[in-house]
Amino acid sequence: MRRDKLAKNVVGIFMGIVSIAWFFPIYFMFINTFKPLKDVVLNTAVFPESFYFGSYVTIWENTPYLLMFKNSFIITFFSVLGIVIFGSMAGYKLARANSKWAYFLIMYFILTLIIPFQAVMIPLVKIMNNFNLIDSIIGIILVYIAFGSPLAIFLYHGAVKAIPKSLEESATIDGAGPYRTFFKVIFPLLTPITSTVVILQTLYIWNDFLLPLITLQSTANQTLPLGTTALFFGQYGNKWDLGITAIFMASLPMIILYMIMQKYIIKGIVSGATKG
Amino acid sequence: MACVSFRNVRKDYGEVKCIHDFNLEIYDREFVVFVGPSGCGKSTALRMVAGLEEITEGDIFIGDVRINDVKPKNRNIAMVFQNYALYPHMTVYDNMAFPLKMQKKNKREIEERVKSAAKILGIEEYLHRKPKALSGGQRQRVALGRAIVREPNVFLMDEPLSNLDAKLRVQMRLELKELHRRLQTTIIYVTHDQIEAMTLGDRVVVLKDGLIQQVGKPYEIYQKPQNVFVAGFLGSPTMNFIRCQLISENNELHAKTQGFSGKLSNEQKEKLKEYKEKDIVVGIRPENILFNLEEGIKYGNLINANVDVAELVGADTFIHLKTGAQSISALVKSDYGIIEEKPIQLTFKSESLHLFDINTEKAFL
Numbered sequence: 080m081r082r083d084k085l086a087k088n089v090v091g092i093f094m095g096i097v098s099i100a101w102f103f104p105i106y107f108m109f110i111n112t113f114k115p116l117k118d119v120v121l122n123t124a125v126f127p128e129s130f131y132f133g134s135y136v137t138i139w140e141n142t143p144y145l146l147m148f149k150n151s152f153i154i155t156f157f158s159v160l161g162i163v164i165f166g167s168m169a170g171y172k173l174a175r176a177n178s179k180w181a182y183f184l185i186m187y188f189i190l191t192l193i194i195p196f197q198a199v200m201i202p203l204v205k206i207m208n209n210f211n212l213i214d215s216i217i218g219i220i221l222v223y224i225a226f227g228s229p230l231a232i233f234l235y236h237g238a239v240k241a242i243p244k245s246l247e248e249s250a251t252i253d254g255a256g257p258y259r260t261f262f263k264v265i266f267p268l269l270t271p272i273t274s275t276v277v278i279l280q281t282l283y284i285w286n287d288f289l290l291p292l293i294t295l296q297s298t299a300n301q302t303l304p305l306g307t308t309a310l311f312f313g314q315y316g317n318k319w320d321l322g323i324t325a326i327f328m329a330s331l332p333m334i335i336l337y338m339i340m341q342k343y344i345i346k347g348i349v350s351g352a353t354k355g
Numbered sequence: 356m357a358c359v360s361f362r363n364v365r366k367d368y369g370e371v372k373c374i375h376d377f378n379l380e381i382y383d384r385e386f387v388v389f390v391g392p393s394g395c396g397k398s399t400a401l402r403m404v405a406g407l408e409e410i411t412e413g414d415i416f417i418g419d420v421r422i423n424d425v426k427p428k429n430r431n432i433a434m435v436f437q438n439y440a441l442y443p444h445m446t447v448y449d450n451m452a453f454p455l456k457m458q459k460k461n462k463r464e465i466e467e468r469v470k471s472a473a474k475i476l477g478i479e480e481y482l483h484r485k486p487k488a489l490s491g492g493q494r495q496r497v498a499l500g501r502a503i504v505r506e507p508n509v510f511l512m513d514e515p516l517s518n519l520d521a522k523l524r525v526q527m528r529l530e531l532k533e534l535h536r537r538l539q540t541t542i543i544y545v546t547h548d549q550i551e552a553m554t555l556g557d558r559v560v561v562l563k564d565g566l567i568q569q570v571g572k573p574y575e576i577y578q579k580p581q582n583v584f585v586a587g588f589l590g591s592p593t594m595n596f597i598r599c600q601l602i603s604e605n606n607e608l609h610a611k612t613q614g615f616s617g618k619l620s621n622e623q624k625e626k627l628k629e630y631k632e633k634d635i636v637v638g639i640r641p642e643n644i645l646f647n648l649e650e651g652i653k654y655g656n657l658i659n660a661n662v663d664v665a666e667l668v669g670a671d672t673f674i675h676l677k678t679g680a681q682s683i684s685a686l687v688k689s690d691y692g693i694i695e696e697k698p699i700q701l702t703f704k705s706e707s708l709h710l711f712d713i714n715t716e717k718a719f720l
Contacts, residue, residue, distance in 0.1 A: 245440035248407050253501075254428035254457030267444040 105330075112324040119320045134324035144325065146299070147306035151329070154216060154291075154302060155284045158223035162280050163273055165224060166231025171265055173232065174239035175247075185236055188229040196226070196289065204293055214296045222294070223284050231276045238272045239265065274343030278336070285333055303329040357418060357508035357541040358383050359404060364413035366399055366565075373399050374565040377413070386535050386542045388556035390549055391588070396565040397545045401511050404543060405434050417508060428457070430509075433502035437514040439494045441486040441501075447473075448482040451500045458505075472503040475537070492523045503538065510542040516551065528554055549589050553577065561585050583716040586638050586709055592673060594638045594709070595683040601630050609655065610637045610708070613679030618655040620705040626719050627710065636716070638709035641673070644685035644701050651702025658683070658701040665693045676701075 111119045113130045138144050173181045203222065204213070212218025242265065250260040266273075291305045301309065307329065311322035364377035374396040381387045389397035402408040404415060406427030414421050422430050433454070441450050448469055455465045473479045476496040486494055495515060502510055515531075516524045532555060535542055546552055552559045553573040561568040561576065561584075569581045573589075580586035586594045599610035599617070608619040608627060617637060619627065627635070644658065651657055660676035660683070667673075672689045675682065676699070685701060687693070710719045 243438055243440065245436040245438055246442065248405075249434065249436060249440040249501075250442075250453075251407070252405055252427045252432065252434050253454035253505075255453075259457075264442055270444075 108323055108327045108330075111320070112327050114320065116318065116320040119323065134320045135328075138321055138325055138328070142310055142325075143298070143306070144328070147301050147303045148329075150216065150300060151285060151302040154220055154223070155281055157220045158227065158284050159277055159280045161220065161224035162227035162231050163276055166228050166276060167235045167266060167269055167273065168261065169228070170232045170235025171239045171261060174236045175244070185232070188232045191229045192233070200289075200293065207294060213294055214300060216300055219290060219294050222290065227280045227284070230279070234272050234276060235269060238269050242268055271343055274340045278340050281336060282333060285329075358416070359509060359541060359543065360416045361400070362414045362416070364400070364403065364415060365411045366396070366403060366408065367411045372565060376566060379560060379567065379570065381541060381543065384539050384541055386544065386555060386557045387560060388544045388546060388552040388558075389560050389562060390546055390552035391562035391568075393547060395562040397547075397562050398513055400562075401513055401543055401545045404430075404509070405432060405511050406430055431505075431507050432509045432511055433505045433507040434511040434513065435495075435498045435502050435515045437517050439486070439498040439518070441494060441497055443486055446483055446485055447478065447489070447497050450486065450497055451504050454501060454505045468504045468506075469500075472500045475503065475534070476500050491519050492527060495519065495527060499534070508541065510540055512542065512544045514546055515544075516546075517548070531555060550591060553589065559589075561588060579718070579720070580709065581718050583636060583638070583711050586711070586718075590640055592641045592684055592686060594640050597637045597639070597678075597681055597683065598634060598713070599637045600634055601627060601632065603631050610635065610710070612681070614659045615678050615681075616655060616657050617703065617708055618705055619708070619710075623705065623708070623710060623720065634713050635719075636711040636713050638711060639683075639703055639707060641684045641686040643703050643707035644687070645703055646687060646691055646701065648700055648702060651700075654705065656702050656705060658703070660699055660701065662693055662695050662697055662699050665695050
C-alpha cells in the first residue's frame with residue numbers, strides 16, 4: 080500500500096515537471112507578444128516591465144492577417160466538416176455491410192494510414208495540377224478530406240460496431256429513413272469519436288505548413304502558417320516580435336477549441352479503445 | 356382488423372433454410388407466442404412481419420393487405436426488442452415521442468399520447484430522464500411505451516423479458532398480460548422460455564428447425580403434445596421418455612420394460628392394436644408419477660426404481676430415479692420422506708401416458 084502511494088507521488092511529480100516544461104513555450108510566446116523587437120531578442124525570458132501592444136497593432140494594420148485567418152478558417156472548417164461527414168457515413172456503412180468487400184475496403188483504408196505524406200507529395204501535386212486544383216482553396220480542402228478520411232473511417236468503424244443494430248431497426252420501424260436514422264440516432268451516439276476526429280484533424284490542418292506550401296501559391300490564398308512565415312521570417316532577417324505575436328494569435332483558436340472539446344476527447348480515446 | 360396470416364412462407368439465408376412451410380392464421384386481438392429453442396426461426400418469423408427480414412417466398416398479410424413489399428413504417432406495427440433498443444441520447448419522453456415525430460404529428464397530440472402511455476406504464480416521473488438512469492424493468496417499460504404511443508395494429512415482441520432478472524420477469528409477465536387485456540391489440544411474442552409461452556399466450560406456436568411443430572392453446576399443447584419434441588419442450592420439469600415394448604396379456608395391452616410396466620387404457624388400446632410386440636416411446640410427466648401404490652398394483656401400473664438424488668424445492672421434492680438402464684424424474688410431495696439411494700415403488704394413471712411412434716416420434720393419440 081505504501082509503495083503504491085509512493086509510486087503515485089513519483090508519477091505525480093514527474094507529470095508536474097512535464098506539464099511545466101510543456102507550458103513554458105506557450106508562456107514565452109505569450110509574454111514576448113507584449114515586447115518590442117529589442118526586448119524580444121535581448122530579454123526573451125524576462126516578464127515585460129510594461130505591456131507593449133505595438134506588435135498586435137502592426138499586424139492588424141499592415142498585414143493581410145484577417146485574410147490569412149479567413150483562408151485558414153475556411154480550409155480547416157470545410158475540410159474537417161467533410162472528414163466528419165464522409166468518415167462517419169463511410170465508417171457506418173462499412174461496419175454494417177456484411178460482405179467481403181467491406182472488409183477489403185476497411186483494410187485498404189487502414190493501409191493508407193501507414194503511407195507518409197512526403198511519399199505521395201510529388202505525384203499529388205501533379206494530379207492536382209491535371210485537375211486544375213493547384214492554388215485553389217477547394218482543391219486543398221478536397222486533398223485534406225482525402226487524407227483525413229481513412230483515420231476517421233477507421234475510428235468510426237470501430238465505434239459503430241459497438242452500437243447495437245436493434246437501434247437502427249427500431250428507428251426503421253418507427254418510421255425514420257436511412258439518412259434520418261443515421262443523423263438522428265447513430266451520429267449523436269458517435270459524439271466522442273466525432274470530437275476526437277475534430278480535434279486531431281483541426282490541429283493538423285490548422286497548423287499544416289507543407290501542403291499549403293506546395294499547393295497554394297498566390298498571396299490571396301495563403302494560410303496562417305504559410306503567410307506568417309512568408310511575412311516575418313526571411314532570408315534577410317526575422318521579425319521575431321511580429322512573428323511570435325502572429326503565431327500566438329493563430330494558436331488562440333486551437334487553445335480555445337481544445338479547452339471546449341477536451342472532456343470529449345478523453346472520453347473518445349477511452350471509448351474507442353474499449354469498444355464501450 | 357389486425358389479423359396476421361402467414362401463407363406458405365419460406366426464408367432462406369443463402370443455402371441455409373431458416374423457415375419453411377410456414378402457415379399460420381393469427382386472429383384479431385390474439386396474444387400468440389412463438390416458442391422454440393434458439394435457431395428455430397421464431398425471431399426470423401417475427402422480423403419478417405416487422406419488415407426487418409425479406410421474405411424469400413410466400414406471403415404475409417396484416418388484415419387484408421399483403422405486406423411483403425410494404426415498408427416497415429407503413430405496416431403499422433410496433434416492435435419491442437430484447438435489449439430495449441432505446442435511443443441512449445434521448446430522454447424517455449423523446450424516446451417515446453420519436454415514432455410520433457416521424458409521423459409528423461403535432462406537438463399537443465404527441466404530448467397527450469406520450470403522457471397517457473406513461474401513465475398506463477407508471478413511468479410518468481421518469482419522462483425527463485435518460486435511459487441510462489433507469490433500471491432494467493423501467494427501460495423495458497419505456498420500450499413498451501414507445502410501442503404503445505403508436506397505437507399499432509400489431510405488437511411484435513422479441514424476447515422482451517430475457518434481459519430482466521427472474522423476479523422482475525415474473526412481475527413484467529403479469530403486467531404484459533394486463534396490458535394486452537387493456538389495449539386489446541394483436542400481439543406476437545417470441546420467447547425461448549416455455550413458462551412465458553404457457554402463461555402469456557392465448558395460443559402457442561411451437562417451432563423447431565424452421566417448422567411449426569404444433570399450434571394450440573397452452574393447456575391443449577401441454578395435455579396433447581403431437582410429438583416427442585413438443586412433449587419434451589413444454590412443461591417443467593420435462594417429460595420422461597421411456598422406450599417400451601407393447602405386450603399383450605389377458606386381452607390387455609401393456610407397455611413394458613425393465614422396472615416399468617403400464618397398462619394402456621381402452622382408448623389407447625384401440626389406437627395401438629396394430630403395434631403389438633413392437634417398440635414404442637412412452638412419455639410421462641414427472642408430476643403424473645404418484646405414490647398411491649394400492650391403485651397402481653390394482654391396475655398394473657408400476658415403476659420399480661432406485662432413488663438417485665432427491666432435490667427439495669419447497670412443497671415438492673424433485674426426485675431423480677433409475678429404472679433399469681433409463682433415468683426418469685418425478686415430482687412428489689415433500690412429506691413423503693424420500694431417502695436417497697433406496698429402492699422405491701411408484702405408480703401413475705394410464706390416462707397420463709403419452710404414446711409416441713418410435714420412428715416418426717409422432718403421438719398416437
